[in-house]
C-alpha cells in the first residue's frame with residue numbers, strides 16, 4: 001500500500017454528513033420511510049458533479065434528510081471510522097451541522113446522542129481518538145447561530161469546539177463575533193471555514209475577529225502576501241482539502257493546487273477530505289492524489305502527517321507519541 005494511505009494521520013476537516021455513501025442514503029431512506037428524489041444508487045452517484053460550493057450544498061442538504069434517529073447518526077459515524085482506519089487515521093476532529101437537522105425536526109439530543117454513542121468507543125474499536133465540533137450555518141445568519149449556541153448548552157460536555165460552514169460568499173466571519181466570543185469564553189476550541197470561495201479578507205476576519213485556532217480551507221490566502229506571512233508567523237494551521245477544491249472548482253485541477261505556494265510561504269498545512277463521499281476520496285486518497293499530481297517527495301507527506309497531529313486539539317504528550325510513529 002502507498003505511503004499516503006498507511007501514514008498515521010489526523011483528520012481535522014471532515015463533515016460527518018459528507019461521509020454518507022449513496023448506499024447508506026438508500027438504506028436509511030428504506031429504514032425511515034423517506035421518499036428520495038433519485039431512483040437508484042447509481043442515479044444519485046451520477047449527480048456528484050458540481051459547479052461550485054452551492055451546487056454541492058444543495059445535494060448535501062437533500063441527502064442528509066434520511067438521517068432521522070440517534071441510531072442513524074451512530075451508524076453513519078461507525079461507517080466513517082471504519083473507512084478512516086483503512087486510511088491511517090489515528091485521530092479525527094469531526095464537524096456536524098446542528099441546524100441542518102433541527103430545522104428538519106430532528107431533535108438536537110438525538111443527533112448528539114447518536115454521534116457520541118459511536119465516538120465514545122472509537123479508540124477501542126477503531127484505534128481512532130476523536131473530538132466533536134459543532135458548526136454554524138453561516139447563510140442562516142448570526143442571530144440563528146446565537147440561538148443554536150443556546151440549544152447546545154446541555155450538550156457542551158460532548159462538544160469540544162465550534163466552527164462555521166455552508167455558503168461562504170456574502171456571509172463574512174465578522175458577523176459571527178458574538179457567538180464565537182461566547183464559545184471562546186466557555187473554553188471551547190474555535191475554527192472557521194474561510195478563503196475557500198471567499199476572499200482573503202474573510203481569512204483575516206476569521207483570525208483577527210473570531211480568534212480561530214485553525215482556518216478551514218484558507219486556500220485563497222495565497223492572494224495576499226501579508227496574510228501568508230501572518231499565518232506563517234503565528235503557525236496558524238490551514239486544513240486544506242485538495243479533492244474538494246477541485247470538485248467544487250475552487251481550483252481547476254490538482255496539478256495547479258496552490259498548496260506548494262502555501263508551503264513555500266512557511267504556512268502549516270494539513271490534508272483532509274472535507275466530504276469524502278461526494279468528492280472522490282477519503283483522506284489517504286487525498287494524500288496519494290496530491291503526491292501524484294504535484295510529484296511530492298515522501299518527506300513532504302511525512303511532514304503533512306506530523307503537522308496534522310501538531311494542528312490537532314490533542315494534548316501535547318499524545319501528539320508527540322503519534323508523531324514518533326511516523327517513519
Ligand code: HPA
Pocket residue numbers: 015018053060165166167193196244274275
Ligand atoms: O466545503 C465546505 N464548505 C462549506 N460548507 C461545507 N459544508 C460541508 N462541506 C463544506
Ligand SMILES: [Zn+2]
Pocket residue numbers: 013015165193216274
Ligand atoms: Zn468543509
